[in-house]
Amino acid sequence: MTPEPPTLDKPPQTRDNLVEVRGVHFTIGSRVIYKAVDLDIARGRITAIMGPSGTGKTTLLRLISGQWRPAQGTVHFDGAHVAKLSQNDLFEQRKRMGMLFQSGALLTDLSVFDNVAFPLREHTKLPERLIRDIVLMKLEAVGLRGARALYPAQLSGGMARRVALARAIALDPEMIMYDEPFAGQDPISMGVLLRLIRRLNDVLGLTSIVVSHDVKETLGIADYVYVISDGEVIDHGTPQQIRDSRSEWVQQFIHAEADGPVPFHYQGTPYAEDLLNGSRR
Amino acid sequence: MTTMQRGFNTATGWMADLGRGAIFLMRILFSLPGLILKPRLLIEQIYSVGVLSLVIVVVAGVFVGMVLALSGYRLLVGFGAEEALGTSVALVVVRELGPVVTGLLFAGRAGSALAAEIGLMKATDQLSGMEMMAVDPVKRIVAPRFLAGVIALPLLTSIFCVMAIGAGGGYFVGVDMLGVDAGSYWSGIQSNVDFGEDIINIFLKSGVFGAIITWVAVYQGYHAPPTSEGVSRATTNTVVIASLAILGANLMLTAVLFGSH
Amino acid sequence: MQSRAVELLVGFFVCLGIAAIFILTMRVSNLADTSDVQQGYTVVAAFDNIGGLKVGAPVNMAGVRIGRVADITLNQETFRAEAKLRVSEQYKLPKDSDAAVLTSGLLGEQYVGVGPGGSLKNMQDGDEFIITQSAVVLENLIGQFMTSMGAGGDAGGGGNAGGLPAPDGP
Numbered sequence: 001m002t003p004e005p006p007t008l009d010k011p012p013q014t015r016d017n018l019v020e021v022r023g024v025h026f027t028i029g030s031r032v033i034y035k036a037v038d039l040d041i042a043r044g045r046i047t048a049i050m051g052p053s054g055t056g057k058t059t060l061l062r063l064i065s066g067q068w069r070p071a072q073g074t075v076h077f078d079g080a081h082v083a084k085l086s087q088n089d090l091f092e093q094r095k096r097m098g099m100l101f102q103s104g105a106l107l108t109d110l111s112v113f114d115n116v117a118f119p120l121r122e123h124t125k126l127p128e129r130l131i132r133d134i135v136l137m138k139l140e141a142v143g144l145r146g147a148r149a150l151y152p153a154q155l156s157g158g159m160a161r162r163v164a165l166a167r168a169i170a171l172d173p174e175m176i177m178y179d180e181p182f183a184g185q186d187p188i189s190m191g192v193l194l195r196l197i198r199r200l201n202d203v204l205g206l207t208s209i210v211v212s213h214d215v216k217e218t219l220g221i222a223d224y225v226y227v228i229s230d231g232e233v234i235d236h237g238t239p240q241q242i243r244d245s246r247s248e249w250v251q252q253f254i255h256a257e258a259d260g261p262v263p264f265h266y267q268g269t270p271y272a273e274d275l276l277n278g279s280r281r
Numbered sequence: 282m283t284t285m286q287r288g289f290n291t292a293t294g295w296m297a298d299l300g301r302g303a304i305f306l307m308r309i310l311f312s313l314p315g316l317i318l319k320p321r322l323l324i325e326q327i328y329s330v331g332v333l334s335l336v337i338v339v340v341a342g343v344f345v346g347m348v349l350a351l352s353g354y355r356l357l358v359g360f361g362a363e364e365a366l367g368t369s370v371a372l373v374v375v376r377e378l379g380p381v382v383t384g385l386l387f388a389g390r391a392g393s394a395l396a397a398e399i400g401l402m403k404a405t406d407q408l409s410g411m412e413m414m415a416v417d418p419v420k421r422i423v424a425p426r427f428l429a430g431v432i433a434l435p436l437l438t439s440i441f442c443v444m445a446i447g448a449g450g451g452y453f454v455g456v457d458m459l460g461v462d463a464g465s466y467w468s469g470i471q472s473n474v475d476f477g478e479d480i481i482n483i484f485l486k487s488g489v490f491g492a493i494i495t496w497v498a499v500y501q502g503y504h505a506p507p508t509s510e511g512v513s514r515a516t517t518n519t520v521v522i523a524s525l526a527i528l529g530a531n532l533m534l535t536a537v538l539f540g541s542h
Numbered sequence: 543m544q545s546r547a548v549e550l551l552v553g554f555f556v557c558l559g560i561a562a563i564f565i566l567t568m569r570v571s572n573l574a575d576t577s578d579v580q581q582g583y584t585v586v587a588a589f590d591n592i593g594g595l596k597v598g599a600p601v602n603m604a605g606v607r608i609g610r611v612a613d614i615t616l617n618q619e620t621f622r623a624e625a626k627l628r629v630s631e632q633y634k635l636p637k638d639s640d641a642a643v644l645t646s647g648l649l650g651e652q653y654v655g656v657g658p659g660g661s662l663k664n665m666q667d668g669d670e671f672i673i674t675q676s677a678v679v680l681e682n683l684i685g686q687f688m689t690s691m692g693a694g695g696d697a698g699g700g701g702n703a704g705g706l707p708a709p710d711g712p
Contacts, residue, residue, distance in 0.1 A: 102406075
């Protein structure tokens with residue numbers, strides 16, 4: 001067992017945290033993604049997970065949702081040990097969470113309306129008229145009621161993400177996980193998404209997890225921030241605490257400096273040596 | 282040493298693939314009963330694997346029947362036995378060519394499309410998205426496609442056989458063009474094609490082939506690496522593996538079904 | 543509605559498939575034949591040699607199909623092959639009709655040809671043919687030809703090998 005940081009030393013039963021991650025160790029093949037990660041996601045707040053690309057931030061969401069299982073450690077969602085749930089219980093639990101994929105993950109053979117209606121039709125026996133009302137309500141919330149007849153291929157990236165958001169809230173979940181919601185968005189859709197995430201969280205009383213590497217937007221929206229690198233939590237705190245972090249690494253990350261603890265150059269033999277060995281590839 | 286090791290790794294890789302495939306098949310089979318509640322999903326898939334393969338199967342059936350009648354006639358007329366033309370065309374089509382050729386066409390037309398479709402759904406996170414919506418993609422996406430393949434291929438094979446033997450193919454060339462007597466064409470077929478052995482054999486073989494092809498296709502698609510290269514590899518693998526598996530299974534089924542004679 | 547078109551096409555496809563199955567069973571296979579002899583009677587024909595006759599082979603009279611071979615057994619006492627012929631009810635056979643194992647064409651399949659007799663009474667279920675003619679076995683025919691050559695070129699079938707009724711001519 002790895003010693004837990006004192007600030008997080010709470011038993012998993014504590015009910016003000018919706019999700020509690022303890023000592024999670026995870027590898028893909030021989031690649032170590034996480035070594036002993038501890039995280040708490042507080043109820044009703046927006047918690048951001050930040051870190052450079054390729055540190056497996058999305059992996060964390062898959063661990064929380066139970067799509068993958070950690071090699072060591074535990075993930076608790078509302079007191080339930082996620083990795084030990086049966087398939088049915090896991091599916092019941094997933095109805096309580098929504099996830100917004102980076103690509104939107106809309107079903108390409110269904111229209112916008114049918115995409116949002118999909119979870120309702122799969123999980124409820126509501127009459128079609130009621131489903132129509134709910135879908136229009138959710139689409140109205142993301143401002144795309146007029147686009148209901150379009151197909152995913154006809155949507156811009158930002159619109160697709162908003163449709164996916166409408167779909168994620170279709171079943172009125174308790175928690176929404178956003179995977180890189182700001183990546184590749186123009187300033188206007190970025191502003192729309194930021195407002196949506198904040199408003200949904202506050203109006204619907206949701207718990208939100210935002211995984212991102214966009215520093216300015218994330219620090220602007222989050223209530224609490226975890227910074228992850230090389231499979232470890234480097235620092236955590238409120239956005240202001242992160243800005244004031246004494247960790248060199250965090251400073252390099254949030255100020256987007258090209259060189260620092262994270263070197264500009266990928267590991268390799270010294271430059272001059274490499275040039276002199278002209279015959280080797 | 283390295284070659285041996287590589288060979289060993291490849292072999293264990295195949296074994297692991299086969300094991301995962303078998304587990305996957307089990308999951309599909311256990312998901313099938315749930316389809317009773319959602320017949321619409323099945324109908325949509327019968328459309329995309331069955332109806333869309335219809336034209337190629339009909340055209341191929343007509344051509345195969347024609348060429349069998351032509352070459353069979355040249356062979357038989359040398360013995361003065363052209364009355365046996367119908368028999369020879371029908372037996373070849375019903376016993377071997379019908380199920381095998383339709384299976385190969387199905388693997389190329391529907392199998393590759395299935396693998397690409399599911400592979401792309403995986404690459405674009407649609408499958409994970411479904412899982413996150415607490416919908417099992419094996420139940421929602423894979424099982425209807427599998428069952429549709431098992432239902433559609435016997436129907437396609439029957440259509441192929443009728444096209445090859447009947448008025449479009451063998452009958453047209455044999456009777457209308459080469460002048461074989463229509464009565465002896467049909468009576469020869471009727472007295473030599475046995476219902477219990479040959480016609481049931483069509484359904485047995487094509488049902489098994491349908492299961493093999495769709496199984497390979499959905500497995501390849503579902504387990505494809507989520508990249509464009511992965512999807513294209515899955516498509517190619519589907520056609521190659523499914524075609525070889527059909528030919529191998531055909532040999533075994535023929536040996537079992539006609540072995541006692 | 544797009545889904546309506548899909549349903550229609552799938553319905554069309556399934557109909558087409560079932561029609562094909564129907565054609566295969568009724569037109570291509572022998573299922574239809576076996577069913578139309580359900581209404582009929584069985585007569586027995588004993589042959590010294592049935593050659594390549596098989597169960598299911600047609601029974602013809604004057605080239606018209608009147609039934610099929612239902613069963614073939616070897617009689618352990620007479621050592622003759624007994625073929626049970628299932629004949630359709632609508633065809634009446636005179637009591638003294640004869641049965642022969644014949645071949646259609648040079649290499650075709652073998653069938654039972656029935657020649658009509660002159661009796662006013664008809665055969666009943668279970669009756670046996672009095673006059674039968676066995677299959678022509680090629681080896682016997684050649685052997686016969688060789689013996690008659692050896693006997694002095696007396697072409698014309700003197701020897702009667704294996705109880706074969708002499709064919710009309712070599």
